[in-house]
């Protein structure tokens with residue numbers, strides 16, 4: 001099998017050190033309007049004692065921060081002290097079953113292969129990170145967030161929204177913050193085979209839980225993300241079915257408890273933000289969606305922009321470090337729907353099929369009409385062999401094109417959702433921050449691009465003292481300095 005990601009194993013066998021320092025190695029010019037803190041979460045360590053984790057989602061969450069202040073950049077990174085991390089550090093071996101790794105044959109199940117309350121995974125909190133009401137929340141695939149100090153990244157503990165949720169409340173990794181209203185929405189799936197449903201949460205500007213609604217699902221499907229427009233919460237349901245009983249009773253991993261059943265079809269589930277009640281469902285074929293790009297309403301039409309994949313992608317996150325061996329094609333797709341008549345009026349796709357993921361828009365344009373977005377892609381998609389993200393793509397719905405693409409040099413890999421930072425006084429100017437790993441030199445950097453000319457390559461490179469893990473999701477807090 002051809003290796004399309006030479007030396008990528010070097011990014012998955014790092015022993016990250018916790019550090020905080022002013023970066024001395026900056027090449028190029030950091031745009032002066034970048035004043036704030038960029039955060040990145042991702043799985044950072046894939047071995048404990050002599051056990052190796054199999055799946056990209058299994059590693060312990062580590063947060064990186066770049067604080068742009070006074071013409072300098074401070075880098076800080078720390079592991080999240082999740083319940084899982086603390087217990088396993090203390091005992092020096094795995095304690096909990098992970099997304100793609102089980103330990104039932106490694107010793108007494110009570111020592112190595114625990115589930116939280118015997119029913120769910122104890123999260124390594126390795127997926128996303130969001131500033132929220134003066135604090136910093138880190139999230140995993142399911143379970144409550146933990147709260148960190150936004151400057152030192154020290155873990156403060158589980159965040160239960162002031163006692164409004166409890167530690168088994170299902171809570172997904174992609175809460176949506178509406179900057180105009182100050183509201184936060186999120187969801188969590190209850191995977192009961194008899195009565196699968198999703199919980200939708202709405203928190204008001206002051207952090208009060210305004211409602212928790214239970215919406216029935218046609219099947220107990222894995223849902224990772226959702227969309228928000230000014231009036232609706234939008235879910236793309238794909239028939240990626242989770243057998244929760246198998247996870248709890250048979251010792252299977254979560255990965256092995258998932259089954260793709262495309263014959264059941266995919267749906268858009270549209271919910272009123274105001275009431276939390278279902279408005280309609282609209283069939284949209286039988287593809288899989290991990291991430292949505294953005295949603296908005298215009299002229300009484302709802303636009304739902306998503307990344308559609310031919311099939312699910314979690315099986316391509318293993319076996320570490322040989323990822324994306326058979327990754328399928330995907331595409332950014334725009335659905336325009338008439339909510340009142342439940343009609344799908346128009347479908348448009350952007351002709352970029354190289355397993356795109358981690359889409360990102362300007363925070364100012366979240367829930368609003370917009371043209372531009374950014375995402376990562378894998379140039380060797382369609383060819384069998386391990387591979388990794390090596391393209392940064394700037395796409396434009398106007399003309400439905402992805403003409404502006406940065407191709408990383410050989411043995412360089414891109415990590416983390418590309419984050420757009422807009423120029424405060426020029427709507428058409430901005431920068432994108434993305435992680436860059438040089439596998440040959442085993443060196444880590446953050447690259448800053450002109451958001452509207454990424455093909456030109458980085459305008460600045462922030463070189464780190466030590467390499468860091470490849471991340472998942474990122475965010476930016478424009479601190480008023």
Ligand SMILES: [Fe+2]
Nearest residue numbers: 224225291473
């Ligand atoms: Fe995600």
